[in-house]
Structure formats: structure tokens, C-alpha cells
Amino acid sequence: MKPVGYAYLNLHYDLRLPKLGVEVYQDPNAEKEQLIQYGGSKRKVIPGHLKYDDNPYSQMHAAIKNQGIRLHFFAAIYKKINVTEFTAFILDKPTSQYNRVLWFLYEWLTGQKLDIPDLKSSNYIKLFEDEFYYTLGNGQKDKRTRVINNALGTPDFCPTIRKTTEISELDKADVYKTAFAKMQRIGEQLSVDVIGRSVNYLYTKETKSSTEIEREKPNRQRMQRFLNAIKNVGLYELNKHSLINVQNQIVDEKFKAIDYRESEIYVGTTIQRFGNRDEDVHYVGAKQEHVASMMNGLFKLHENLMIDGSVPPLFHATLISFGEVYIHPFDDGNGRIHRYLIHDVMKHREPEHKFIIPISAAILKNQQKYDQVLETISVPIMAMLDYELDNSNRIVINNDIDYMYRFPDYTEHVKFVYEMMDTAISDDLLKEVCLLTVFDCLKKFINENADLPNNKIDMVLSIIIQNGGEVSKRKRQELESLLESQILNELEELATHLIEEIKNKFEIDVVAVMNEET
Incomplete structure (x- = not known):
């Protein structure tokens, strides 16, 4: 063969x-x-x-x-x-569809013109076939080659998503509608207040999980700043200035940026063995000299997708967020910015939604899958990259493969993000809503049958829910000093019923959720 x-x-x-x-x-x-x-x-x-x-x-x-x-x-x-040979090949059949695509691609990617006169007539053809790729609905006509450039981005940065059977199914899904549909199954007990309190908890969980992915333990002040950033997604236009502002909110003082990084960067781990210290390099960011142009391309891609609107919002969020983390524009904070951008882009595209879906928490539970999808890009790059570490463990890059960073295929990344969103809805959002629904129903019962301050109610319900709807013999005397025995028995019965109902309806163990949070 x-x-x-x-x-x-x-x-x-x-x-x-x-x-x-x-x-x-x-x-x-x-x-x-x-x-x-x-x-x-x-x-x-x-x-x-x-x-x-x-x-x-x-x-x-x-x-x-x-x-x-x-x-x-x-x-x-x-x-x-060989530009001379290539030009002659195109000139032999300049109106051929494939020749026109090759001609356009050469001039678009290199910025150099071939010695070929403009076409005077011929039907326009699309650069990417809509049947096989996600493209801009309204591409730009190139009068010279009579090709409609429907690529998502620019020569500075242009990822692709292929229309595989699986991906074509995903573009019909709406993660927010899925989330609402699952929550509505709770029934009349579901309230706006429950959803609102769940969202506040999930903001905090998203902040904590995104940090834990980086294996960091930031101080409380930085956690609060990142929480504020997550709560304010979509509030500012996505550009260099706003991204640097986010970076400054989430990193340690010594890593705050005023511009993109000025040196090469890598992600790795230090290996200590028999007194020797080696670096295991997992990934090397784009060459510093290309970072500014790639990030300009990233922002232009975002603008194209915002104006065009034909690419599904979560596809859009995937392209921007993963584009940032592979370019790695800052000395620190790139991973957290990457996950922040998923929420930021979704809020830009769908501002009517009032809550986030905690994807970082889902990623944290599926770290191996996250690593695998990152490796679809990082492994080919690392295989091709010629690099070395100097005596100070600074990385030196000896070849230039900028095209591997500028033109990635993010088909697998879209699948991953949808899977993590679905997991986050089932494992985090729905669990929290179910827990609060049970808590509120029990609290309502106590308020209707006894007079207890909120802090005492919270204590009683924590004990009952954590114990599966019952009160242990050791705790019963304490609780009977607050509630009549008959009321406590009825409360146990109601708690057991609600916990079982949630388990049967959603396969969610409210007791486990409560114990995990406390």
C-alpha cells in the first residue's frame, strides 16, 4: 500500500x-x-x-x-x-475548486500573494464544507480566488471542530434546559429561593474546585477574589485588558501581570532521585514571540462567533477556554482563567441564565479524562518540539512549530466539556438542590409545629439528615429538650420519607451529600 x-x-x-x-x-x-x-x-x-x-x-x-x-x-x-512550481500548478487550472482552495489557503496563511491574476468570473465556493465542519454562517468573500472564507478564526488562531455523528448530536443539546428539566422533577417543593441558595453554594464550590485542580492552597483573600470574578462573568468585554484584570485577581501578588509573559513557559513536575533534581516537562506553552498574535487571534475568534451566532454557545466556550490554556499567555493563573472563560463566554452568549454549572467540580472528579483530552493537543506538540532546560531550569525552544498552536482541532474537547457539564448537573447542581429542598421541607414542618430560632433548627436538621432521617439514642435527649417527643417522631418520619423519595426519583443520596458538605 x-x-x-x-x-x-x-x-x-x-x-x-x-x-x-x-x-x-x-x-x-x-x-x-x-x-x-x-x-x-x-x-x-x-x-x-x-x-x-x-x-x-x-x-x-x-x-x-x-x-x-x-x-x-x-x-x-x-x-x-516550491512557490514557482506551486504557482504553475494553480495556473494550469485556476478555476478548479481544489486549486482555488489551495490558492486561497496559501495567501491567507502566509500573507503573501501568488503571481496569479484575479479570477474575473466563477461561482463562489466555501472554504470549509458545512457538511463536515462547524463554520461561520456568513463567511467573507475573497474576490481574488472567489472563495468564501467561512473559517471560524484568523491565520493568527483558527481552531476547527469536525461534524462527527456524536458532535452533531451534542449541538442540539442545551445544558441549561437540561438542568432546569431535571430540577423541575422535584415538584412543587422546588422554589426560586432554593435555586438561588444552590447557586451561591456552587459559586463557592466552583472557585474551590478550580483551585484544587491546580493542586494549590491559596489564601482566603485570593479565593474570595476568584469567587468575585466567577460571580461577575459576562460583565466585561473579553479582551486583553479584561483578561489581565482577571489574572491579577486570582494569582499571588508576585505573579500579577501587566502584559503577556516575556519568557518561555512549561508545565512540569520536579523529580528528586538519589540527590539529583530533574524536571519532567509535561507541556510547553507557545513561544513567547507568538503569544501576542495568538491571543489577538483568540479575541478575534470570540468576536467572530459572537457576531455570527451560528456556532452553539458551549462550542464557542470550549474554543476560547482551551485556546487560552494551550497558548498559556501568563506566568501564572492560566488554568484557572481557562475554566473561568467557560463561564464567561457562556454568559456572553446566554446572558438570561442566572446561574453557573460547576464544571470545575466535575473536572476535579474526572482528572484522568481531563488529562487525556489535554493530551490530544499536548502530546503531538511535545513530540515535535525541540527544547532543552538550561542550568537554571529555564526552557529553551530550538524550533518553531507555531502552526501546532495556531490551528488545533478541538473536536474531542467539545465532547469532554459536554460530558463534564452533564456530570456537573447531575452530581453537583441537582444534588445541592435536592439537599436544600429536603432541608426546607423539614424546616417548614418545624416552624409550623414549634418555636425555635434558626440556628437551633439548623442544628436539629443537620443531625437528622446526617443520620438518614433518624435521631440516635445519644442525641435524642438533647433534641427532646428542644422539640416535643411526638413532633420529633413526626419529623423523623417526614425526613425518612423525603430522603427515600429523592433517592428513588433521582438516585441521589441526600445523606451522603450532607455528610460531604459538613
Whole structure:
């Protein structure tokens, strides 16, 4: 079998790009196309009768036809291409659809014009096919090539999301409607007050969880500042100034920024072994010289998606938040800003929603899955990056693979974010609402049958709920000094009924939730 498309181009130009999840090969004896397992990856095997010339330009056609546009490949290829030969190839058939796409991509990605006259006539074609990619609904027409540029971003930063079967199902989901629908099943006991108090608790939980992901124990003042930032998402336009302001709120005084970082940065762990100290480098951020342009591209992407409005809000939030964390624009706080941005973008897109869904808490419980999705980008980058640590453990980057940072595929990231949102709704939002609903029902019963101050009511209910609806013999004497024996018995009966009802309806153990929080 011989390589076709991107597999061919990878070898021809010695790009050393990690292979795609599915590589295309041609079998001269095959009569029909088939997908085969090839170790841990897959191969799309195309039949021998299909004609692809043994030259890189025809193979570019094959690449787009079989696997769509992979921007990082073309950005790498155009750094090595023979421009004279490439120009001649385009001029041979300048109105060909694939030639026009290649022509447009070259000028868009490199900022350089080919020696080709503008097309005077021809129907406009879309750069990305809507059937296979999420695109801008209203792309920009390039009169020179007569290509409609419907890419989500710019040459500075342009991620893609492929329309796989699974992703196409997700874009119909509304996480807030899902959350409301699940809460409504509680019934008439659900109140606006319960939802409001749940939200306040979840703001605090989101703040704490986002910090714990970074394995940090910040002081109370910084936790409060981050809590305030989370509560005020969507209040300011998303730009460099507002992002630096958030960074300054959530990091230690010595790490506060007035601009993007001025040096290279990496994420790693220190390994101590037999008196030696080594650094295990997990990920290296984009080269410092490219950070400003990539962040400008990130903000332009955000603007495009806000104005266009056709990409689902949670897809939009995924693109912006993960874009920031891979670029790593600051010396500290990048991870917390990344998770803050999910909420900020969602609030920009859907300002009518009055509560957040605590995704950081869900991520904290699914750290391995979080690491796996991060590695879909970080592992290929680290495989290609030529770097070293100097005597002060500062990182030195010896090659430039900016295209790996500028043109990522975030398809897997969208799946992950939806999964974590769904988990957060079931494991955190719904649990808290159920706990408060039980608490309020029991509190109402006490208020109707006894005269106790709130602090005593809270103490009584904590004891009863933590013990599954009953009062232990050791505690009964104490509680009977506050409540009549008959009232206490009826309270136990009601508590047991409510706890069981919640368990049957939602498979939520209110007792476990209460014990976890206390």
C-alpha cells in the first residue's frame, strides 16, 4: 500500500507531523474503499483504480478530498513549498475548486500573494464544507480566488471542530434546559429561593474546585477574589485588558501581570532521585514571540462567533477556554482563567441564565479524562518540539512549530466539556438542590409545629439528615429538650420519607451529600 494525501505530504516534505487518527493509503488490488484497524490507529484504504499523480500538488487535492482541510498541515507545508512550481500548478487550472482552495489557503496563511491574476468570473465556493465542519454562517468573500472564507478564526488562531455523528448530536443539546428539566422533577417543593441558595453554594464550590485542580492552597483573600470574578462573568468585554484584570485577581501578588509573559513557559513536575533534581516537562506553552498574535487571534475568534451566532454557545466556550490554556499567555493563573472563560463566554452568549454549572467540580472528579483530552493537543506538540532546560531550569525552544498552536482541532474537547457539564448537573447542581429542598421541607414542618430560632433548627436538621432521617439514642435527649417527643417522631418520619423519595426519583443520596458538605 502507498500513502495518499496527508500521509504522502508528511513524508514528501519531511514534516514529521504526528499521524492523523485515520491515515489514507491506496491498495492497487483493492476494489472498494474500506476502513481497517492498524494497531492503535486506523487506515482508510482506497481502491487502486482511483488516480492520484505522484506529485505533492495532486496529493493536496487527495488530502482535502479524503480528509478535509487540516490547517496545521498546510501551514507547515507552505513553509517548505516550491512557490514557482506551486504557482504553475494553480495556473494550469485556476478555476478548479481544489486549486482555488489551495490558492486561497496559501495567501491567507502566509500573507503573501501568488503571481496569479484575479479570477474575473466563477461561482463562489466555501472554504470549509458545512457538511463536515462547524463554520461561520456568513463567511467573507475573497474576490481574488472567489472563495468564501467561512473559517471560524484568523491565520493568527483558527481552531476547527469536525461534524462527527456524536458532535452533531451534542449541538442540539442545551445544558441549561437540561438542568432546569431535571430540577423541575422535584415538584412543587422546588422554589426560586432554593435555586438561588444552590447557586451561591456552587459559586463557592466552583472557585474551590478550580483551585484544587491546580493542586494549590491559596489564601482566603485570593479565593474570595476568584469567587468575585466567577460571580461577575459576562460583565466585561473579553479582551486583553479584561483578561489581565482577571489574572491579577486570582494569582499571588508576585505573579500579577501587566502584559503577556516575556519568557518561555512549561508545565512540569520536579523529580528528586538519589540527590539529583530533574524536571519532567509535561507541556510547553507557545513561544513567547507568538503569544501576542495568538491571543489577538483568540479575541478575534470570540468576536467572530459572537457576531455570527451560528456556532452553539458551549462550542464557542470550549474554543476560547482551551485556546487560552494551550497558548498559556501568563506566568501564572492560566488554568484557572481557562475554566473561568467557560463561564464567561457562556454568559456572553446566554446572558438570561442566572446561574453557573460547576464544571470545575466535575473536572476535579474526572482528572484522568481531563488529562487525556489535554493530551490530544499536548502530546503531538511535545513530540515535535525541540527544547532543552538550561542550568537554571529555564526552557529553551530550538524550533518553531507555531502552526501546532495556531490551528488545533478541538473536536474531542467539545465532547469532554459536554460530558463534564452533564456530570456537573447531575452530581453537583441537582444534588445541592435536592439537599436544600429536603432541608426546607423539614424546616417548614418545624416552624409550623414549634418555636425555635434558626440556628437551633439548623442544628436539629443537620443531625437528622446526617443520620438518614433518624435521631440516635445519644442525641435524642438533647433534641427532646428542644422539640416535643411526638413532633420529633413526626419529623423523623417526614425526613425518612423525603430522603427515600429523592433517592428513588433521582438516585441521589441526600445523606451522603450532607455528610460531604459538613
